Amino acid sequence: MTIQAAVPTIDETSAKILETARRQVLEDGIGLTQPQLEEILRLPDAALPAALQLAHEVRLKHCGEDVEVEGIISIKTGGCPEDCHFCSQSGLFDSPVRGVWLDIPELVKAAKETAATGATEFCIVAAVRGPDIKLMNQIKFAIDRINEAVDINIACSLGMLTQRQVEQLAEWGVHRYNHNLETARSYFPEVVTTHSYEERLETCNMVKAAGMELCCGALIGMGETLEQRAELAAQLAALEPHEVPLNFLNPRPGTPLENQGIMDGKDALRAIAAFRLAMPRTVLRYAGGRELTLGDLGTREGLLGGINAVIVGNYLTTLGRPATADLNLLVELNMPIKELQKTL
Amino acid sequence: MTAVQTNSTTGVSTSPTSDPAQYCGHCGEPSDGGAGPTSDVHLRCGERLTLEPPRYCAACRRRMKVQVTPLGWTAECSRHGVTVMRMRP
Numbered sequence: 307m308t309i310q311a312a313v314p315t316i317d318e319t320s321a322k323i324l325e326t327a328r329r330q331v332l333e334d335g336i337g338l339t340q341p342q343l344e345e346i347l348r349l350p351d352a353a354l355p356a357a358l359q360l361a362h363e364v365r366l367k368h369c370g371e372d373v374e375v376e377g378i379i380s381i382k383t384g385g386c387p388e389d390c391h392f393c394s395q396s397g398l399f400d401s402p403v404r405g406v407w408l409d410i411p412e413l414v415k416a417a418k419e420t421a422a423t424g425a426t427e428f429c430i431v432a433a434v435r436g437p438d439i440k441l442m443n444q445i446k447f448a449i450d451r452i453n454e455a456v457d458i459n460i461a462c463s464l465g466m467l468t469q470r471q472v473e474q475l476a477e478w479g480v481h482r483y484n485h486n487l488e489t490a491r492s493y494f495p496e497v498v499t500t501h502s503y504e505e506r507l508e509t510c511n512m513v514k515a516a517g518m519e520l521c522c523g524a525l526i527g528m529g530e531t532l533e534q535r536a537e538l539a540a541q542l543a544a545l546e547p548h549e550v551p552l553n554f555l556n557p558r559p560g561t562p563l564e565n566q567g568i569m570d571g572k573d574a575l576r577a578i579a580a581f582r583l584a585m586p587r588t589v590l591r592y593a594g595g596r597e598l599t600l601g602d603l604g605t606r607e608g609l610l611g612g613i614n615a616v617i618v619g620n621y622l623t624t625l626g627r628p629a630t631a632d633l634n635l636l637v638e639l640n641m642p643i644k645e646l647q648k649t650l
Numbered sequence: 651m652t653a654v655q656t657n658s659t660t661g662v663s664t665s666p667t668s669d670p671a672q673y674c675g676h677c678g679e680p681s682d683g684g685a686g687p688t689s690d691v692h693l694r695c696g697e698r699l700t701l702e703p704p705r706y707c708a709a710c711r712r713r714m715k716v717q718v719t720p721l722g723w724t725a726e727c728s729r730h731g732v733t734v735m736r737m738r739p
Binding site: 377378379380383402403404405406408412416419420423425556559597598618619620621622623624625626628629 | 678700713717718721722723
């Protein structure tokens with residue numbers, strides 16, 4: 307496993323911050339606290355390589371060398387009644403995204419194509435507040451057809467769930483459920499007004515209690531402060547999700563955040579290191595926006611800085627790097643793709 | 651829907667018909683096809699179309715129904731048909 311070699315000399319304060327993190331996270335396996343995460347997010351550029359190297363060592367020690375590969379797909383695009391300010395699929399904004407439903411044969415075809423890349427996870431996503439009976443029935447039908455056709459773990463992301471819906475998804479063999487916190491509790495009302503942070507937490511807790519793996523992610527670069535970024539990492543750590551997908555804002559036309567600038571690549575890398583140091587054992591996945599924020603070089607640095615999972619290929623409404631680019635990079639970095647293991 | 655065209659690029663001039671592109675697939679504004687003095691107007695749109703599918707039909711400016719999959723996308727114009735982009739795993 308490659309470890310970054312050339313690390314520049316860093317100042318004494320940064321060295322102390324990283325030495326404390328090394329003892330606490332790498333050696334003792336205890337994630338950093340919110341104030342400690344703020345220190346990581348404020349590290350000067352010269353200390354960034356050392357922070358990423360530490361995060362990489364933490365990932366190797368506590369998660370192993372495997373990288374989990376996943377494909378995601380939208381079964382119902384657009385027309386969402388919620389007002390998440392970053393999202394082009396809200397029906398409340400003047401976005402060019404039109405409503406469309408994916409039929410089941412195309413969904414199965416996409417699952418097969420995803421599995422052919424070596425991916426072990428296939429996440430079905432719907433732009434809804436929460437699923438109605440029609441959508442739940444479609445999901446059940448889709449799960450059955452995918453399971454008949456291909457060996458891959460199925461995850462879902464269908465918004466806020468009722469207790470009964472959580473139980474149904476678990477019964478149907480949904481391996482993991484995605485429901486993001488997106489941002490810090492203190493910033494959430496600036497980003498979403500049609501539902502609350504607490505409602506999101508409620509779904510997350512029900513998913514965990516039902517025995518499904520919780521995938522609960524972050525979207526950074528929406529105008530939150532560094533303190534709020536640290537707050538988010540700490541709040542996610544407290545929730546103890548199995549996986550944290552880390553998104554970087556890709557400002558979408560027609561949304562309230564369309565004029566928000568793309569976040570600085572070094573800040574994004576600092577965030578990757580901080581999230582890993584907050585959650586040493588969690589699957590930390592590259593998700594949307596990395597192509598814009600980090601580019602090819604940054605993608606590589608993140609994989610050597612705490613990331614241990616990727617979304618392969620495209621996202622829900624935007625395009626990702628070619629799957630082969632990521633898969634070739636993993637080969638180059640000598641990072642094996644995690645093999646399929648049915649856990650439910 | 652009859653017209654189906656496989657397209658290997660995502661440039662602003664993408665059109666599901668043989669008609670020349672008249673509108674930008676990203677912003678829907680008129681396109682000069684890169685030939686006129688305002689040809690740089692859609693340069694940024696062209697850059698964006700490397701990371702997102704077209705949302706507007708290049709022939710008629712209708713908003714298209716777009717379905718993104720992990721390894722491709724389709725964009726359907728109610729008048730001009732479907733453009734398909736597929737990548738190999």
